[in-house]
Amino acid sequence: MPFPRGPQRDGAQARLRKRGASARWKDDVIRLLPPSILIVVALAGAGMTMVVYRAENAADRIRFETIAQAAADRVVNRAHQHIALLVSTHAFFVAHEGEVAREAFARFTASLGLTEDYEGIRGIGYARLIRTGEEAG
Numbered sequence: 001m002p003f004p005r006g007p008q009r010d011g012a013q014a015r016l017r018k019r020g021a022s023a024r025w026k027d028d029v030i031r032l033l034p035p036s037i038l039i040v041v042a043l044a045g046a047g048m049t050m051v052v053y054r055a056e057n058a059a060d061r062i063r064f065e066t067i068a069q070a071a072a073d074r075v076v077n078r079a080h081q082h083i084a085l086l087v088s089t090h091a092f093f094v095a096h097e098g099e100v101a102r103e104a105f106a107r108f109t110a111s112l113g114l115t116e117d118y119e120g121i122r123g124i125g126y127a128r129l130i131r132t133g134e135e136a137g
Helices: 007-095 100-111
Strands: none
Touching: 007 100
8 A cells, every 4th residue: 555645644654753763762772771781780799799898808807806806815814824923933932031942942833833824934943042152162
């Protein structure tokens, strides 16, 4: 059937133009839909990756702080143990009025349990005070 002529033709062309514009709009939407979905999914993936990265970073930081605090606590506890050992040794000497026999000091140190209770201590030394005139000749 041939195209109508005259006023009918103008109306038919307008309808085709109108239908053509809406068809082009639908084609544009359909054509842009896959890249739009790709961009949305990529942004969602990047956002989720950032959330997981920050959560892992926070967990690592908490783990590190826990380990560092435990190490610091061990150092402080060991220092307190060593200070307590020095105080008890001082008390031993005070109780004996500064005159301690070698055997008594050996019994004292053996009773402390140095190797079991005091990590890092190899022993306590004892050097007797020699006054002037008591030197070995």
